[in-house]
Amino acid sequence: MSRPKPALSSAKPLRLARGLVPPVDRIQDRWIWQHPDWPAFTWKWDRLVEPLGKARQALGRLQMAGKVLAPQSSREVLSEILALEGVSSSAIEGERINPASMATSVARHLELPVDPGAPIDRNAEGIAAVLWDALQNHAAPLSLERLCRWHRALFPESRPDIAVGILRPGRISVETPVSEEETIVHLMAVPREVLEPELERFLDWFNEGSVKAGLDGLVRAGLTHLWFVTIHPFDDGNGRIGRALTDLALAQDRAGVPLARMSNRILQVRPEYYAALERAQAFGSGMEITPWLEWFLDQVAEACLQCEQIVRRTLAKGAFWARHREDDINERQRKALNRMLEAGPGGFQGGMTTRKYASLNRCSLITASRDLSDLAAMGCLAASGGGRSTSYQVEWTDFLA
Incomplete structure (x- = not known):
């Protein structure tokens, strides 16, 4: 896998010859999953008070704006936000989805009128299915079978380079090619031999552990994203599934605002996103992930503001036509x-x-x-x-x- 080079990094990058698999001693103590306390994440609550408060306020404003909408308008707004989410999440990975195809796929799930002229795109259909399942079935337990089903939806056609619908068969890394001879390795995911127990531990935490711990829902969403993409259980599509899991966690929050979506905001600050992930995943940062959570909560607030603007624009359209109905x-x-x-x-x-x-x-x-x-x-x-x-x-x- 590859990603755009982050703007910042807290660790000296690992540079390798293209296609070279580094020996174990080259990757020792480089990534957070190698820490002896993994995955016992820690953070400083006093530094989260302000960004968490701002995110909660933005979430509250979005919730109140959504309540003003009539039922039909509410579905139309949700359709627009989900379609934007699908297009943006793919764009983060450098993949282009036709917006009209995405809008049509989402509209079908919401039983809204569709554009008969929009081209049918199986990839858009798959992304829409994942987004809809994360929204409609947010209270259902998260399982390996469900994640694999999402993965199959993201890759509707067989790919010789990707194991579709199953856990990755080998090692995987996130890299940036810098020349024909050299690449920078940003992350090597957890080894294949421990992938099943690592994923099971994550699923147990998500389904029960985080709830029993009484975690704030927004902090839980930030942890969900970081933990999942660090495990990197699939050959490809981990970012898109990780962002869908983030939206799922936000939907499970006590505020339960289905309009709160993250991908469009992350797309706008993509270099910062990758840099924040890389810093949090570095072994040298230890298990203390306060900077990642601060960054994530800031983006939650911005994402809610952007979704609120879509709601306000819909309300403005209604007010416009009410004024000019005669x-x-x-x-x-x-x-x-x-x-x-x-x-x-x-x-x-x-x-x-x-x-x-x-x-x-x-x-x-x-x-x-x-x-x-x-x-x-x-x-x-x-x-x-x-x-x-x-x-x-x-x-x-x-x-x-």
Whole structure:
């Protein structure tokens, strides 16, 4: 496996010739799973008070925003967030999923209308199935069989280089090629001969141990992610499954906010993500993982804020159409308005112009100009500029208040 090179590292990197399997003495005391106290993680609660408080506040705001939504709007928001989650989690690993295919796959699970023109993508279907199972069945025990089922969903087609749906058959490392001759090893996962007992210990902790210990749910989610990706039980897909497990743990939190998702935020700070993981997985850091938990909780707060913005945008769309429900808006105008409303504040760069409108609706420039002028007269859009430079924007301020 490979990953983009982290921006920071607390340990001297292990550089090897490409394809070389390092001898045991080269990897001794390099990674956290080699620590004699593994996996007895420790952290300093006094340093977590502030980031945990901010994350809890953000989670509370998201929960309250979600409660305002009507049932249909709530499902639409969840569909948008899950689709974004699926696309983002794949993008973190450098894999591109068609957003329209992902949105259609998620919509099927939520029994929402689907885009009949969206291409069918088996990979999108698999990711959607994993996300849906983690959400819909969040109270079900986590088992090896369930993890293997997720893995098969992520790899719907046979791959000669990947053992699909079973634990990896050998050693595995996370590497960055730096030249044709050399690679940097960021992590060698736990040895294959101890993989089963290590995974069983993790599953026991997740299902019972962490609950009995009375761990805060957000701290538990951070531990879940770090522990799982350090074990690295599969040939590939460990990051995507690890992030699905993080969402599962968040769904099991006492707040139980299904809209809280992490992958889009992690994608935005991907170098920081890999750097934070590498520091936490280094043997020299010991079992004290406070920096990782601080970083993780900061990202929970940011992720909740981003999901809240999606909720607020949905509420604003509803308020917009409520205000203009009596206006004489034709189908071309409605299509353009919906496209602008779906893009959100600042999302439709440059505003709507006559050329964009004509292209969107396959109409003449004269018709486009007339339709846009009528929308401005009705107060649906605000015009700026003049002549051929005239553009139109939704005035979001009133609707987002």
